[in-house]
Amino acid sequence: MSEELTIGFLPLVDACLPILAHEHGFAEEEGLSLRFVRDVSWATVLDRLLYGHTDAAHLVAPLAIATTLGRGRPAQPLSAPFALGLNGNAISFRSKLAARLLTPGELGDPVILGTALKQEVARLAGEGRRLRFGVVHRYSSHNYKLRYWLAGCGIAPDRDVDIVTVAPPFVCDALKSGEIDGACVGEPWNSVAVDRGVGNIVLATAQIWLRGVEKVMAMREPVMEDRRPAVEALIRAMRKAGAHFIDPANWEENAAILARPEYVDQDARLILGAISDRLVLTQGAAPVHYADFMFQHSEAANFPWVSQAEWLYTQMVRWEGMDYSVEEATRAARVFRPDVYRTALKGTDDPLPGANSKVEGSVANPLQVTTQQGNITLAANTFFDGRSFDPERAQEYLASLP
Known part of the structure; x- marks a missing residue:
């Protein structure tokens, strides 16, 4: 009899590995039955996980660390034994703003675009206005990479521009209404904004940090320890799904699966663009190839590097104005569990x-x-x-x- 695991997720392309592990039978091969709970915000995904409605969750990596450290709520230790992929997010601007700062249909250079954006910020400040950017959660790699880029270009987040939280499925509406001028979000929501004519993709977050950590498979630490064999089986199933996902022969099939209403519920054509690293940057333009826009399998892409958890902690300290704590840094590092990943795959071809x-x-x-x-x-x-x-x-x- 198979063991059931319930997994929470948001409708994003990088939720692909557990979904495809289920759909292609890799989970069943490992003795698992996977059930999925779809949400619209990271806050709700986290709530379901903490209250035991789900066993594991597709989660933004910094939120697993923040929850463990007790940021914003009583501390509950989470564990992340598997990175769901690297790269995969983008920054989109409202179309008029994008057209003022770079050639439509081309990805910007981070330094050149940042310089142009700094000048635009100064111009608007003279008119008493500030740009507002959306990120998917306060504790997200999206927030930290956007801030890292802005600060590196001489734009002070929270002083020169505003940064607000917008759940991924609502980013297009926020751009259309003018509530935000730009956003850092995962696919397919940048491509949906382009398709609707409300935004242009201007940067891939991989241009800010190539091979940067994004989402993880997270679970409550006691659950992971109690169900360790099932967790290790899930890791093996997701690794098999990753090998299937990156094979060009499977792109169209996997895009069709992810497009279904119970998963991402968006046009398979847009999902295929992300999977194949070919993005339409502005409405009506030809796709642009950006190699490794999504990075789900090769080069130990799913290995939970402790150093990446430690980098995320430094950004938490940086942007919350906290003092660096060696004890907290150690707890943050322990959220990522390479020991579990190693045990799951020892003796395999991985x-x-x-x-x-x-x-x-x-x-x-x-x-x-x-x-x-x-x-x-x-x-x-x-x-x-x-x-x-x-x-x-x-x-x-x-x-x-x-």
């Missing part, structure tokens, strides 16, 4: 890194790394400003940031 942590942003050219099993060559993982993050020197890193 490659496993030899370390649990690395210097983020330090790889500019392909680098073969030491492994526990198999072979792994990491491609570039740079930040747009050329900085790197050494978790052993986190406080020095924080002190160096603008």
Whole structure:
């Protein structure tokens, strides 16, 4: 008899791995039956997880850390033994703003676009106005990457521009109404905004941090420990789903599955664009290919690097004006569970890194790394400003940031 796991998710393309593990029978091969609960906001996904309505959740990675540290609610320890992918988000501006700052139909250069945006912010300040940007949650990689880019270009978040929370399915409506001037959100919602003529895609978040962490499979720590065999089976099933997902022969089939009403409930054509790394940036334009816009499988993409959790904690400290705490940093790091990932895949054909942590942003050219099993060559993982993050020197890193 199969063991059931209930998984909460938002209608986003990067919820694909557990969904496809179910739809293609990979979960069943591992003795699992998966049931899904679809929500519209990360807050509700988290509530269902914490109150036991779901066993696991597709979750923005910083929210798992914030929940563990007790930010905004009583602390409950969460564990993330699997990264659902890297990259995959984009920044979209209202069409008129985008047209003022860059050539429509082209992705901007982060530095050049940032410089132009800074000038626009100054112009609007002279008229007593400020731009407002939407992010999907206060504790999201979207928020931190948008802020990282703005600050790196000389624009002070919360002082020069406003940043507000908008749930992903409502970003298009917020752009259309003028409630926000731009947003950082996952697919397909950037492409939906373009398709409706209310926004243009101007940057991929991979241009801000290439190979940056996005969503994780999160669960309450006691549940993960109690149901460890089922969790490890889920990891194996999702790895199989990832290999299927990245095969071009399967793109159209998987886009059709994800487009169904019970999952993303959007046009399969738009979902296919994200899967194939071919995005229409402005209404009516030809698709633009941006390699590895989504990154779901290769180079140990699903490995929960502890150093990525530690980088997210530094951004939490940075933008909340907190003091850096070694004890909190340690708790934040423990949310990511490479030990569980390793146990699940030991003895399989899946490659496993030899370390649990690395210097983020330090790889500019392909680098073969030491492994526990198999072979792994990491491609570039740079930040747009050329900085790197050494978790052993986190406080020095924080002190160096603008």
